[in-house]
Amino acid sequence: MTIANEGSSIMADDHTHNEPPSDTAMRVKALETLLTEKGLLDPAAIDALVETYETRIGPRNGARVVARAWTDPDYRQRLLEDGTKAIAELGFSGVQGEDMVVVENTGDVHNMVVCTLCSCYPWPTLGLPPIWFKSAPYRARAVIDPRGVLKEFGVELSEDVELRVWDSNAELRYLVLPQRPAGTEGMSEDELAELVSRDSMIGTALADAPAG
Amino acid sequence: MNGIHDMGGMQCMGPIEREENEPAFHETWEGRVFGMFFTNFAEGHFNVDMFRHGIERMGPAEYLETSYYEHWLHSFETLLVERGVLAEGELEEKIASLREAGG
Incomplete structure (x- = not known):
């Protein structure tokens, strides 16, 4: 992963920077x-x-959790009952993931996550939050116009699907378990993990459809 | 506590802007601030609730005009002075001396 090159010389090497x-x-x-x-x-x-x-810490971790839940019904059960413990089984735990609640999308219910008060986010499974998650417009609108927000993100929910918006807080962090896409029956856990985007675990996207 | 940070339901905040392939940190200093979150807690200067309160006490205009990691920096500065780790004005003096030395 690259970091912003601009400014990277400021701290790294005081003798080579060109701009103050x-x-x-x-x-x-x-x-x-x-x-x-x-x-x-x-x-x-x-x-x-x-x-x-x-x-090392980013949404690929969460994608492992989701793919395991899709392929192992017992794991899925443990994950929904005690998210923190089940996620730790895969080695993901620590700061800002101490109390995890996993919410499952089904044909009837779609979940999405916000932190209206600041930008609480499950670091061990998703890494650091993207700018839009931390932005005033998302924090403000996710709870007053969630369907409109989802539409902007390209997710059109049917009117009969219940939409649940979870507001994170300092202690409690949410991970959305997206629905397993159709046509993925024969896929391995590794292949399935590739379909799980960061946004699908925030609930502002669905899991990707398999290629071809 | 009521305050600008309590944003749920506020209107007219503008569009949600997204960035493709966003890096973990956009500027080197953001990573340094992020890291200080851990080292400041480890030193026992303050806890996470005090840290958040340090952000929530920001003035509304400054809160809206500054970025996520600037909020963190603001809270660190406030709390480190309040806890007596830094003296009032010590940071400004260090900035001046670093500038003098050529940045």
Whole structure:
């Protein structure tokens, strides 16, 4: 995964940058420098955290959970009963995933997730939230016009499908278990995981249809 | 607590803008702020509720005009001063000295 190249030289190498850092970048650098000088922060720890969330923690983790639930009915049952525990079975746990609730889409019910108060999001299974999830328009509208929001995301729900909107909070995080697409009967767990997008686990998309 | 952060149902916030293939961090400084979330907690400077409250106490205009990780930075600054980890004005002094040294 690439990071924004613009500005990446600011922190990494003070001698090669061509433009002065932005005010915010400078504030952050000053804060990090102060805390480091006080012995309260190890920059290497931050390097490691950034790398972890750029390369190892993301929606592919959640896709593994969904694919397992689609192929293993016992696992699906455990997942719906105790999301945190069942997700940890696959090795995904930790900060911002301490209390997970998995909500299942069916032919009658569609679930979508928002955090109106800030941007609470299940990091271990989905990584860090996309900008739109953190944006004022999504946070405001997801609870007052969820069908309209879904339409913008390309999901047209039939009027007789019940739509449930889950508002995350500081402790509790939701993962949507999307419906398994038709025509995937013979597919392996790995192949199925490829059909599970980030947005399908937020509930603003359906799982992808198999190719061809 | 009522406040600008309580956005559910607010109207006229504009369109939802999405970005394809979004990186985890758009700027290097965002990753540094993100990492400080862990190191500040590990040092016991504050807990997650205090951290959120630090964001929720932001003025409405500033809250709306700044990004997610700027909210985090704001809360860190507020709490670190309130907890006595940083002295009032210490951060500004460091910024000035870094600028003097060539950024």
